Amino acid sequence: MNAIGIIVEYxxxxxxxxxxxxxxxxxxxxxxxxxxxDFVQRGEPAIINKWERTxxxxxxxxxxxxxxxxxxxxxxxxxxxxxxxxxxxELGIKKMIFGSESDNLEKLREVINLEKNIEFIExxxxxxxxxxxxxxxxxxxxxxxxxxxxxxxxxxxxxxEYLRAINLLxxxxxxxxxxxxxxxxxxxxxxxxxxxxxxxxxxxxxNNTIExxxxxxxxxxxxxxxxxxxxxxxxxxxxxxxxxxxxxxEELNEIQDVEIGFENRLYEMALKSEKYExxxxxxxxxxxxxxxxxxxxxxxxxxxxxxxxxxxxxxxxYIRILGFSEKGKKYLNFIKKSRxxxxxxxxxxxxxxxxNIKRNLSSQELKYLEINEKASLIYRIINKYEDRxxxxxxxxxxxxxx
Numbered sequence: 001m002n003a004i005g006i007i008v009e010y011x012x013x014x015x016x017x018x019x020x021x022x023x024x025x026x027x028x029x030x031x032x033x034x035x036x037x038d039f040v041q042r043g044e045p046a047i048i049n050k051w052e053r054t055x056x057x058x059x060x061x062x063x064x065x066x067x068x069x070x071x072x073x074x075x076x077x078x079x080x081x082x083x084x085x086x087x088x089x090e091l092g093i094k095k096m097i098f099g100s101e102s103d104n105l106e107k108l109r110e111v112i113n114l115e116k117n118i119e120f121i122e123x124x125x126x127x128x129x130x131x132x133x134x135x136x137x138x139x140x141x142x143x144x145x146x147x148x149x150x151x152x153x154x155x156x157x158x159x160x161e162y163l164r165a166i167n168l169l170x171x172x173x174x175x176x177x178x179x180x181x182x183x184x185x186x187x188x189x190x191x192x193x194x195x196x197x198x199x200x201x202x203x204x205x206x207n208n209t210i211e212x213x214x215x216x217x218x219x220x221x222x223x224x225x226x227x228x229x230x231x232x233x234x235x236x237x238x239x240x241x242x243x244x245x246x247x248x249x250e251e252l253n254e255i256q257d258v259e260i261g262f263e264n265r266l267y268e269m270a271l272k273s274e275k276y277e278x279x280x281x282x283x284x285x286x287x288x289x290x291x292x293x294x295x296x297x298x299x300x301x302x303x304x305x306x307x308x309x310x311x312x313x314x315x316x317x318y319i320r321i322l323g324f325s326e327k328g329k330k331y332l333n334f335i336k337k338s339r340x341x342x343x344x345x346x347x348x349x350x351x352x353x354x355x356n357i358k359r360n361l362s363s364q365e366l367k368y369l370e371i372n373e374k375a376s377l378i379y380r381i382i383n384k385y386e387d388r389x390x391x392x393x394x395x396x397x398x399x400x401x402x
Contacts, residue, residue: 001331004028005093005173006062007084007162009036009073009197011046013056013218016099016181016194021061023178024097030331032091033062034084035322036073037372038379039302041080043294045232047201048225049385050376051392054323058394059217063328066091067320070375071312071368074298075256079313081161082168086316089171090348092335096173098162101153103179108160111142111152120145133289155180204231232383234294238276240378241301245270248300256299256309257292266300302375308368317368318361320351323392354389 004027010017024031035057037050046053054065072083088096102108114120120141127137135157142150152160159177166173181194188199195203195213203210204226211219225231245252245266252263265283273279283293298304324332332350339347349360351369361369376387 001030001334002028003030003032003091003093003095003331005032005034005088005091005096007034007068007081007088007096007098007158008057009040009046010053010057011036011040011197012048012053012200012214012222013060014195014197014200014214016196018060018215019181019194020097020099020178025061027095027097027176030063030327031061032064032066032088032093032328032331033057034066034068034087037067037070038376039070039074039298041073041075041077041295042291043074043296043298044234045237045379045383047204047231047233048221049232049379049383050322051385051388052221052225054392056218056221058323058325058392060215062325064091064324064331065322067322067372069317069320069368069372070302071304071308071371074295074302074304075309076295077158077161078164079309081158082165082313083316085162085165085171085173086169087319088173089169090316090319091350092338093173095176096162097176097178098159099155099180100159100177101156101180103177105163105175105177107150108156108163110146111150111160112164114142114145117145128287131286133287133292135289136286201231205233230383230385232379234297235276236382237301237378238279240381241297242270242273242279244300252300254305254307255296256304256306257296258299262288262296266296301378302371304371308371312368316348317365318349318351320369320372321391323394325394326396329393352391 004024006020006024008017021031035050035053036046038046040046050067057065066087068080068084068087072080100108123144124137124141127140128134132140139152142152163175165171166175181191188196188202190199190213193212200210200213204222210222214222249263249267252258252266253260258266269279269282273282280290280293284290321332332352336350349365351357351360357369358366380387
């Protein structure tokens with residue numbers, strides 16, 4: 001079966017995602033989406049939980065939704081991309097398509113090749129020493145070496161990491177791009193019926209209408225969660241984060257992305273700041289952007305360590321299916337059969353149930369599944385939902401959710 005992969009967050013699913021999905025369907029019979037779980041790459045809880053977003057995706061035509069575990073989904077572009085591409089590789093995906101500001105694969109490959117230039121690397125290190133954030137320093141040096149037209153924006157940064165991960169993992173995946181429409185991913189400006197996920201979340205927070213920017217099924221789910229006061233925001237988790245920083249001060253230097261000395265600033269600001277907004281503002285600098293700080297805070301909250309991250313960069317512990325259509329079910333059966341026939345390759349466990357899980361996973365794999373499940377448990381402290389042990393199955397427009 002001819003499958004194409006997409007890497008998504010659907011936070012929430014909107015009309016821009018629909019365009020991406022429609023384009024993906026031109027390249028494959030089955031669309032496999034790797035989707036962040038309850039916490040996303042911005043270092044925030046997803047606005048609605050992973051099961052509701054799975055229903056959104058299936059209702060719009062994605063055939064399989066696979067969870068990108070929290071120890072990948074809340075990381076820098078490099079680790080986020082590596083975890084995602086590894087999942088697509090293990091599921092036999094031969095093509096993938098991602099949104100891109102430049103819509104130019106050769107340009108992105110040129111940037112990757114530039115990183116072999118020793119002068120470029122040294123110049124980049126100097127920019128970082130001068131206090132610039134990595135994205136700002138990276139763009140500054142790229143323009144210096146390749147020209148001013150080579151400004152790399154958020155989707156292209158991820159795209160570069162997808163290409164790098166494909167090479168590193170020796171994945172037989174052909175990448176394709178789709179020109180991103182509208183303003184930047186975090187913009188509040190719309191273009192026709194296209195508005196960024198950030199803009200839509202802002203409208204929901206202000207109780208403004210979102211109908212123009214999201215498909216009907218997404219609208220229903222979002223408005224239901226809004227009415228039930230279940231839309232998540234990182235500020236709701238501040239007391240939990242603050243408690244963790246204060247109670248585990250001595251362990252903060254073991255947490256992923258916490259550089260030497262930064263644990264002291266985190267502790268100091270946690271003691272001082274009653275409100276999340278003040279805490280974040282007081283910590284932000286050129287080097288420590290709000291996005292980077294939020295990822296650190298989620299790593300602290302969920303106890304994601306440097307040691308675990310290093311191990312997970314090299315080894316994908318499991319693949320968990322959140323939902324599938326009838327077509328998706330056929331593809332999963334096809335993949336499982338072909339994996340059984342390939343006796344030379346060690347296969348990563350594909351989980352469609354958490355029943356008898358200790359029999360299927362090693363102690364190390366089970367440890368990482370438990371980290372992900374604990375993350376969802378923490379998400380549910382603030383934004384309650386009924387957890388599931390089995391995937392959502394789409395059957396002729398209906399959803400088997402139990």
